[in-house]
Amino acid sequence: PKGICGADADTIVARNLLRAVAAGSGCYIHVIENTARNLKAMGEAKAPVKGERALERVAKLFGVDGVDNHEKAVNIAKAVLADLYLPRDETMKLTAKLAYAPRYALWEKLGLLPGGAKSEVFDGVVKSSTNLNSDPVNMLFHCLTLGISTGLYGLTMVNLLNDIMLGEPVIRAAAVGFKTIDPKYINIMITGHQHSSFTDLQERLVRPDVRARAREAGAEGFRFVGCTCVGQDLQLRGEHYQEVFTGHAGNNFTSEAVLATGAIDLVVSEFNCTLPGLEPIADRLGVKMICIDDVAKKANAEYAPYSFVNGGEVSEKVIASALDAYRSRRGSVSINVPADHGNDDTITGVSEVSLKEFLGGSWKPLVDLIAAGDVRGVVGVVGCSSMVSGGHDVLTVELVRELIKRDIIVLSAGCSSGGIENVGLMRPSAAQFAGPRLRAVCEKL
Numbered sequence: 001p002k003g004i005c006g007a008d009a010d011t012i013v014a015r016n017l018l019r020a021v022a023a024g025s026g027c028y029i030h031v032i033e034n035t036a037r038n039l040k041a042m043g044e045a046k047a048p049v050k051g052e053r054a055l056e057r058v059a060k061l062f063g064v065d066g067v068d069n070h071e072k073a074v075n076i077a078k079a080v081l082a083d084l085y086l087p088r089d090e091t092m093k094l095t096a097k098l099a100y101a102p103r104y105a106l107w108e109k110l111g112l113l114p115g116g117a118k119s120e121v122f123d124g125v126v127k128s129s130t131n132l133n134s135d136p137v138n139m140l141f142h143c144l145t146l147g148i149s150t151g152l153y154g155l156t157m158v159n160l161l162n163d164i165m166l167g168e169p170v171i172r173a174a175a176v177g178f179k180t181i182d183p184k185y186i187n188i189m190i191t192g193h194q195h196s197s198f199t200d201l202q203e204r205l206v207r208p209d210v211r212a213r214a215r216e217a218g219a220e221g222f223r224f225v226g227c228t229c230v231g232q233d234l235q236l237r238g239e240h241y242q243e244v245f246t247g248h249a250g251n252n253f254t255s256e257a258v259l260a261t262g263a264i265d266l267v268v269s270e271f272n273c274t275l276p277g278l279e280p281i282a283d284r285l286g287v288k289m290i291c292i293d294d295v296a297k298k299a300n301a302e303y304a305p306y307s308f309v310n311g312g313e314v315s316e317k318v319i320a321s322a323l324d325a326y327r328s329r330r331g332s333v334s335i336n337v338p339a340d341h342g343n344d345d346t347i348t349g350v351s352e353v354s355l356k357e358f359l360g361g362s363w364k365p366l367v368d369l370i371a372a373g374d375v376r377g378v379v380g381v382v383g384c385s386s387m388v389s390g391g392h393d394v395l396t397v398e399l400v401r402e403l404i405k406r407d408i409i410v411l412s413a414g415c416s417s418g419g420i421e422n423v424g425l426m427r428p429s430a431a432q433f434a435g436p437r438l439r440a441v442c443e444k445l
């Protein structure tokens with residue numbers, strides 16, 4: 001069977017897939033573009049660089065120099081932005097620096113190397129429009145190219161740049177779940193994916209003069225309640241923000257329940273997943289909503305566009321609005337925080353660098369365990385949680401239980417890990433659920 005225009009099933013499916021992949025790629029290329037712009041502005045403003053070691057590593061990796069750390073940061077950001085804005089027929093230069101060399105050679109041989117990341121998204125949208133491309137193989141190859149630019153730039157690179165601006169991850173035990181919400185504070189729930197948009201706010205909220213304003217209003221101070229991926233970003237680098245950030249409360253769908261506790265006074269959102277389902281709960285409970293990037297503008301949110309340069313102004317608006325919301329809603333809204341939800345010893349702060357350091361500076365101990373069969377492999381359970389396959393987080397939690405039972409280590413990120421951590425599978429005591437060989441390894445650590 002064919003469509004009325006003559007397109008066959010392969011063309012229709014490939015076209016829809018490319019459309020979806022281009023949209024997804026656009027989202028994460030938006031994140032790296034903003035992150036690089038923030039890094040550039042930070043360097044130009046000569047603001048403090050929290051991750052100096054990360055800066056050195058990335059500068060070396062990219063072959064970038066500068067007279068001081070600020071100039072190096074600017075030059076790193078310029079190199080990233082230059083790649084993103086290339087036309088589609090010019091290969092991005094940093095792909096080769098980030099990719100595993102044999103894989104890069106294969107991509108090159110297959111003609112999969114991405115041109116400018118924004119152009120790749122643009123042409124993906126064009127190709128998948130009505131009666132343009134009808135070659136499924138060509139469209140599927142385009143999906144693979146978008147996968148490369150999205151993975152290396154939209155994900156890996158974002159983390160590298162955030163580590164420079166916000167400090168590097170440190171492996172540590174952290175609190176998770178609803179128990180991280182303390183009603184005695186003015187609580188600001190953050191949702192999104194762009195940690196660098198909170199650079200100013202997270203510092204400002206713990207300044208003595210700002211804390212004094214919270215105390216005048218009757219609270220003990222301000223706190224971030226982290227939800228979704230940006231909550232995980234703060235969890236990952238939480239070693240550096242222990243005062244303002246007390247832990248990751250939950251993932252995308254959990255954020256509705258977090259709001260329903262009544263203990264949140266304001267929501268700051270900048271990307272997905274800021275669920276539209278938050279809106280009626282916020283309206284009902286007098287929670288103010290502010291959106292700092294209009295790609296994720298909620299219908300009931302005030303829009304306060306963030307850039308590194310006007311970060312202080314946006315932070316002031318957030319602080320003033322949070323104080324107003326706290327004063328007007330506390331006392332008239334009932335608060336119910338399940339204080340025993342979550343735990344205090346979820347292991348977090350795992351990055352390529354922190355993990356290698358933990359292993360003594362080499363991957364060999366892990367490779368040896370795999371070679372000996374004590375660890376049968378490492379599996380990533382990453383990405384969004386969903387309501388299908390049994391309900392919220394059911395599939396991912398059950399999958400992880402089955403994997404560790406078979407002596408397989410699970411590496412998790414994204415909203416899946418929100419559920420996995422809240423049920424206790426990222427605590428040291430989860431070793432009891434692992435197969436005998438993996439359990440023995442965990443219990444030796």
Ligand code: SF4
Binds near residue numbers: 272273414
């Ligand atoms: S992991 Fe998925 S569901 Fe969670 S915030 Fe990111 S995009 Fe949204």
